[in-house]
Amino acid sequence: MKIRIQVVVEAENGEPEKVDEIARLERGALRPESLGLTLAEAKVLLHGMQQAVVTGQIVEYLEKFKTCPDCGAHRTRKGQHPLVYRTLFGKLNLVSPRLYDCPCQNHGRHSSSPLAELLSTHCAPELLYLETRFASLMSYGLSVELLTEVLPIAEEISSTSVRRHLQRVAERIEGELGEEQFQFIEGCPSDWAKQPPPGPPLTVGLDGGYVHASDQKSKAEGWFEVIAGKSVQTEGGAKVFAFVNKYDTKPKRRLYEVLKSQGLQMNQQVVFLSDGGDTVRDLQHYLSPEAEHLLDWFHISMRLTVMRQMIKGMTAELKPGDKYPETATPLADLVREFRIYIGANQAFIPNYGDRYRHDETISTAFVESTVNYVVSKRFVKKQQMRWTQRGAHLLLQIRVQVLNDDLRKTFARWFPGMRAEEPAALKEAA
The missing domain is CATH 3.30.420 (Nucleotidyltransferase; domain 5)
Structure with a gap:
């Protein structure tokens, strides 16, 4: 059996359909390992589809910049430069033209690169999302191995680039955090009384x-x-x-x-x-x-437990007429430290027994x-x-977003075309 897989692009301006053949497959006698697509075939297929779709999108996008939006005159080209854009399904080598502004704009000989301005990060949001998500759950190296194993991106990403991308995402999240304040209590008691019943x-x-x-x-x-x-x-x-x-x-x-x-x-x-x-x-x-x-209460009980164990050890060592063992000095130090600790926190010590009997949290x-x-x-x-303090802090901000199921929502807010909800398979992987 021979299979040809094609992509058909229908233009909206009435031009003929464009047909691109992206893969050819052959199958002989049916065996379990030849049923359907192999991972390698799926990677080639996805990369080919990506290339065909992107080519059509780029042509359509650049078409509207060829003429001046005000007078309709043709814009002359200053030149072009290569642009690398990384996606889930492979690295794309694009051509980014640089166009002069129309003389009617009164900008002189100013020029611009519409495609470079659109793709300023050179990394697709979906790939950036997966890199940061998995890097928050496992090491940077393992994240790269996982992504290259299941996606047609070959060896085009590295642990260094993944770390750099994660930190940029974390810095953007940090930049959205409001200013620090000494206190966040707002309004006055009369205002609070008018609020709806609290949760x-x-x-x-x-x-x-x-x-x-x-x-x-x-x-x-x-x-x-x-x-x-x-x-x-x-x-x-x-x-x-x-x-x-x-x-x-x-x-x-x-x-x-x-x-x-x-x-x-x-x-x-x-x-x-x-x-x-x-x-x-x-x-x-x-x-x-x-x-x-x-x-x-947990931290109080742990300190008491340590002192209790030291006393048991001392009791086991003591014989009639013996002096206190050398371990008594460390115990005395612990008792003094415990007294200072309780004194510093006495305003925060409730009746633990009463709270426990009323099923209230004490630990x-x-x-x-x-x-x-x-x-x-x-x-x-x-x-x-x-870890550096900066590196650990930025990674923590991504990690808590993932654990709170907020990272996908953050990306959907930055890139409205992304779905706000994660696919079920990704949620299960976390």
């Missing part, structure tokens, strides 16, 4: 993780802190957020925008739970007038898993890379 309470957990630093001077300085959090609606979904503590200049704005995306009103209750550290304690203040700030255990899958899975576990 269910929001519970926000904050915790920190650590990432290998690329510019370490010693083993003690080989890490930097990443703050990660999760905002959970009593009835509904949850959203995560993360940032590099010493790099980010808008941490409070970042958290506020997450709460705002979940419908935060000034008369809505918000419960913040954290480990009591200065970083997260300052972050959560002045975001909502109905906010309640609590010290996480950020749910955030422990957030730190794991937002930070550790990509930056630490089995990932031997060392």
